[in-house]
Amino acid sequence: AVSAYTTSPPFFHRWVRNCTSTKHQGDRPRFPRPQPAAMPVGDDIARAAANDPRVQAAAQEQALNAADRGRQAYCGTLTTYIGLTKSNTIYDARFFSLAQDNWASSFEYWNITWLRCSLLCLLVYSVLAFVILLASLGFFGILALIFWGALSLIWSIFMGHLSWYCIVVNNGCCGNVGYLIWALLYVLSCCIHFVGGLNAAKLIYLLLLIPSFYCGLSCWKLGAGTTAREIAGAVQGAAQGARNAH
DSSP states (O other), rough: OOOTTTSOHHHHHHHHHHHOOSSSSGGGGOOOOOOOOOOOOHHHHHHHHHHHHHHOOOOOOOHHHHHHHHHHHHHHHHHHHHHHHHOOOOGGGGSSSSOOSSSHHHHHHHHHHHHHHHHHHHHHHHHHHHHHHTTTTTTHHHHHHHHHHHHHHHHHHHHHHHHHHHIIITTTTTTTHHHHHHHHHHHHHHHHHTTTOOTGGGGGGGGGGGHHHEEEEEHHIIIIHHHHHHHHHHHHHHHHHHHHHO
């Protein structure tokens, strides 16, 4: 039998010998192997996802759905809050104590009391201011009184419900930072009534000092105090570092 090797052309014999000979293996031409395409990692993946229209559309849809759920949850508690303003105890000696077992319940009680006092103060102030302006024929002042009275009414209900929703329902929403923000807002909301001077009609707003104090205290005990101390410590450390640098 004649093999295919013996019938092959001479150049084929030399090529086979060169390929099988260990002496010439180092002389063989080496062709680079195809490398797999580099896969995006880390920031590359993030950039690729951010530029992908499908990812953008999905993220937008999720954000809209989350916002819609949050809106429904917030609006759904408005009925509950209005019910509390009607049924909550007007006077409860337990919540005047500076030591509470449940500061969230304390905040809820004083929040409802704050809203009731705000509406009462607004009503009394509006009547007194209206009489004073009418006696002096201050018609433009009466229009301004009606406008600012409507804004104050909306603000009182909005702040009362939103603060109750954030602190009682959602545990501050932003954690201890949220408690600190609400504590400051209650202080500011009380002080803002006395901007522009103190007259006889504004004296009624002194009634807000008590519920505003206890709302702020409740927020402080729930976590605002911890955040305030951390901020004070950070500021003190930065100041000490600045003094040491000089």
